[in-house]
Amino acid sequence: MISVTQISRRFGPLVALNKVSLEVRPGEVFGLLGPNGAGKTTLIRILSGVLLPSAGQAQVAGLDVTRFPEQVKAAIGYATQEASVYRDLTVRENLEFRARLYLKAQAVPQAVETTLQRFGLQDFAHRLAGALSGGWRQRLALAQAVVHGPRVVFLDEPTTGLDPVSRRIIWDLIHQEAARGAVVLVTTHYMDEAERCHRLALLYGGQVVAQGTPHELEQLALQQARVAYCKTDLPLQRIRALPGVLDAWPSGRGVRLILEQQASLSLPLQTVYPNLEDVFIILTRRQGGAA
Amino acid sequence: MSRILALAQKEFAQIRRDHVLSRLIVGLPIVMTLLFGYAINFTLSGIRLAVYDGSQDRISQYLLQELQKENRFTLTHIAQNPAEVPQAIQKNQARVGLVIPSGALQAVRQDKAVQLEVFVDGADPNFAFQAQAALRKVLGDVNSRLLAGKVLAGTATTPPLTPSLHTLYNPDNKTAWFTIPGIIGLIMTIFTVLLTALSIVRENEGRTMEALMASPIKPYEVVLGKVLPYFVIATLVSLVVLSIGHWVFGVPLRGSLLLLFGLIVLFVLGSLGVGVLIAERTPGAVAIDAEDGSTWVGEVTLDETRRLKGRLTRVIKDGREYAVNATLLDAEGTLGVAAKVREEAPSIAADLIRGSLRGVSDYVTAASQAKTVTVLPGGGVAQSSQTPPLELFMAGSLANLFALQQDKKAVVRVAQADRGTEVVILVVPAQDSASGK
Numbered sequence: 157m158i159s160v161t162q163i164s165r166r167f168g169p170l171v172a173l174n175k176v177s178l179e180v181r182p183g184e185v186f187g188l189l190g191p192n193g194a195g196k197t198t199l200i201r202i203l204s205g206v207l208l209p210s211a212g213q214a215q216v217a218g219l220d221v222t223r224f225p226e227q228v229k230a231a232i233g234y235a236t237q238e239a240s241v242y243r244d245l246t247v248r249e250n251l252e253f254r255a256r257l258y259l260k261a262q263a264v265p266q267a268v269e270t271t272l273q274r275f276g277l278q279d280f281a282h283r284l285a286g287a288l289s290g291g292w293r294q295r296l297a298l299a300q301a302v303v304h305g306p307r308v309v310f311l312d313e314p315t316t317g318l319d320p321v322s323r324r325i326i327w328d329l330i331h332q333e334a335a336r337g338a339v340v341l342v343t344t345h346y347m348d349e350a351e352r353c354h355r356l357a358l359l360y361g362g363q364v365v366a367q368g369t370p371h372e373l374e375q376l377a378l379q380q381a382r383v384a385y386c387k388t389d390l391p392l393q394r395i396r397a398l399p400g401v402l403d404a405w406p407s408g409r410g411v412r413l414i415l416e417q418q419a420s421l422s423l424p425l426q427t428v429y430p431n432l433e434d435v436f437i438i439l440t441r442r443q444g445g446a447a
Numbered sequence: 448m449s450r451i452l453a454l455a456q457k458e459f460a461q462i463r464r465d466h467v468l469s470r471l472i473v474g475l476p477i478v479m480t481l482l483f484g485y486a487i488n489f490t491l492s493g494i495r496l497a498v499y500d501g502s503q504d505r506i507s508q509y510l511l512q513e514l515q516k517e518n519r520f521t522l523t524h525i526a527q528n529p530a531e532v533p534q535a536i537q538k539n540q541a542r543v544g545l546v547i548p549s550g551a552l553q554a555v556r557q558d559k560a561v562q563l564e565v566f567v568d569g570a571d572p573n574f575a576f577q578a579q580a581a582l583r584k585v586l587g588d589v590n591s592r593l594l595a596g597k598v599l600a601g602t603a604t605t606p607p608l609t610p611s612l613h614t615l616y617n618p619d620n621k622t623a624w625f626t627i628p629g630i631i632g633l634i635m636t637i638f639t640v641l642l643t644a645l646s647i648v649r650e651n652e653g654r655t656m657e658a659l660m661a662s663p664i665k666p667y668e669v670v671l672g673k674v675l676p677y678f679v680i681a682t683l684v685s686l687v688v689l690s691i692g693h694w695v696f697g698v699p700l701r702g703s704l705l706l707l708f709g710l711i712v713l714f715v716l717g718s719l720g721v722g723v724l725i726a727e728r729t730p731g732a733v734a735i736d737a738e739d740g741s742t743w744v745g746e747v748t749l750d751e752t753r754r755l756k757g758r759l760t761r762v763i764k765d766g767r768e769y770a771v772n773a774t775l776l777d778a779e780g781t782l783g784v785a786a787k788v789r790e791e792a793p794s795i796a797a798d799l800i801r802g803s804l805r806g807v808s809d810y811v812t813a814a815s816q817a818k819t820v821t822v823l824p825g826g827g828v829a830q831s832s833q834t835p836p837l838e839l840f841m842a843g844s845l846a847n848l849f850a851l852q853q854d855k856k857a858v859v860r861v862a863q864a865d866r867g868t869e870v871v872i873l874v875v876p877a878q879d880s881a882s883g884k
Contacts, residue, residue, distance in 0.1 A: 201657075204661040206660045206661050229663045232661065234661035236658050257659075257663065
């Protein structure tokens with residue numbers, strides 16, 4: 157449903173995307189994970205027909221984005237980084253406006269009503285969007301991105317700035333959309349959150365560093381390095397300077413370490429299972445070293 | 448104090464980075480100054496004059512000669528009867544009219560006064576004063592010359608040429624009659640151009656434009672959708688201003704109200720920019736100068752592959768015009784010419800402004816050339832001949848300075864082939880191809 161082949165995009169001398177390829181299937185929540193500036197938003201903008209790629213091909217909902225941007229736009233739903241809702245419109249007005257951009261007039265009330273229900277927004281229907289709390293506004297942003305029942309949904313950092321409870325709710329709603337049969341592409345830089353995606357692509361410096369299920373990525377990382385916990389009073393700088401230590405940072409009363417596979421330290425190490433943050437650091441380190 | 452300065456500094460930084468705003472703030476006063484300095488010259492010269500000369504004698508010839516001296520007046524219309532003179536002003540062929548009665552020479556010889564009928568276009572009071580003053584001065588000069596001879600002969604006492612002044616349209620030179628219509632023009636321009644631009648800017652600032660761009664809505668639909676509310680409001684507001692002008696300041700409304708309303712709508716549409724309406728496949732006129740000195744004229748359209756496809760229908764060579772059927776190929780022999788197509792959201796606001804200004808200037812040009820207007824939605828025919836007020840002319844000239852060049856029209860989608868692009872003109876059915884640029 158989303159198929160990206162060797163997409164590149166340059167802004168003058170800056171290479172924002174470098175031969176990115178990925179595949180997203182229907183019913184899947186696919187995460188684009190990467191730090192700020194990795195090219196996540198650029199990729200989403202290309203896939204939504206807003207931006208033309210410098211090279212490469214991409215298909216969204218079976219349509220080539222460069223040749224049929226209009227049809228692609230009609231098939232997708234899009235929520236931007238900052239809540240793309242009009243703060244001076246009510247919740248219902250926001251949904252109605254969005255729906256009218258895509259749907260025939262007679263289909264609008266029904267679409268708005270079911271969306272209000274699905275997202276639990278009925279009680280706020282007449283509230284101004286600007287008066288909602290961040291979590292609810294983000295919920296509205298998500299609702300207005302899918303009010304027209306798109307086959308493909310792009311969500312650009314839908315949970316940025318939200319508290320854990322709100323994030324959980326937003327992720328439930330995202331999965332609800334996937335269960336409906338939509339393809340959902342989510343960008344995030346919250347590593348812990350990425351585990352909620354069916355599959356992930358790690359984007360770093362405009363390139364896909366790795367791609368797969370969270371578990372696959374963890375295994376991939378484990379082939380390259382090992383993660384350990386060490387209860388020690390040694391200063392961080394000393395530990396980082398030790399041979400075989402790739403990275404170290406404080407964790408609780410001790411230090412969390414990323415070690416070379418064969419590294420042997422005279423420290424009481426406790427091997428731990430890597431989380432996605434470790435995975436990200438391991439995989440992008442290797443990328444940095446190879447480049 | 449430091450807080451005030453901090454805010455002021457932030458504001459400065461924002462103005463500097465807002466291209467539209469900074470251009471307006473810096474550009475407008477400069478252009479206005481230049482306009483007032485050069486273009487709007489209140490010392491009138493070359494005032495267009497319509498004359499009915501009933502005498503056709505030495506006196507009338509001398510008077511006309513004097514009037515045209517130092518380029519004070521330019522004779523633009525010679526009437527066949529006295530009634531034609533005010534009509535010429537009505538038709539905007541002239542702004543001052545002069546009727547010289549028959550037998551001027553005899554009258555002067557018999558020491559009688561020659562009653563000249565003078566008509567002045569009073570739509571602009573300032574102009575009316577200036578024109579009257581210029582005319583009086585010439586008449587004074589002529590009179591003193593005529594008298595000089597007579598005084599020597601010891602016969603004359605009364606000045607022979609006496610004008611009878613008629614100020615048309617605004618006989619009492621009421622300022623309100625002149626400013627209210629101008630204010631309507633001003634309101635329309637501010638509403639339609641600035642407010643629409645600002646609303647687009649607001650959309651950009653709220654980052655909601657990004658989401659709009661990713662929806663099936665097309666850029667021109669965004670512009671039109673944004674413009675529509677302001678169009679309605681501006682039309683209503685101008686009617687309110689018109690009502691105030693009429694009932695409070697007594698600005699007379701003569702002729703068809705419907706026509707006036709129609710013209711207001713037309714002006715707003717003009718303000719909103721001819722360019723906005725130039726959709727993708729609207730043909731544009733093109734003229735190509737070929738190497739052999741001939742000029743080919745026809746139409747171009749922009750196709751989906753972003754090439755300009757051309758069809759040339761006429762060729763002008765050595766002062767003669769021939770009908771042809773030719774098509775445009777590029778230097779490689781492919782049909783059409785590759786065009787640069789611009790369609791960028793961030794520049795919409797700027798383009799909109801420029802496009803609208805173009806519209807204003809087009810309207811003013813049209814209005815100042817219009818002789819009779821016969822637009823009536825109901826099918827009726829109406830006549831109007833109001834010269835646009837000075838404000839409109841100013842807006843027009845101003846617009847011309849800011850507007851896009853004629854060969855680069857369009858706002859939402861600009862297709863442009865560079866000047867000097869090599870093209871091949873293929874003439875069908877005759878096997879004649881000429882290379883041109």
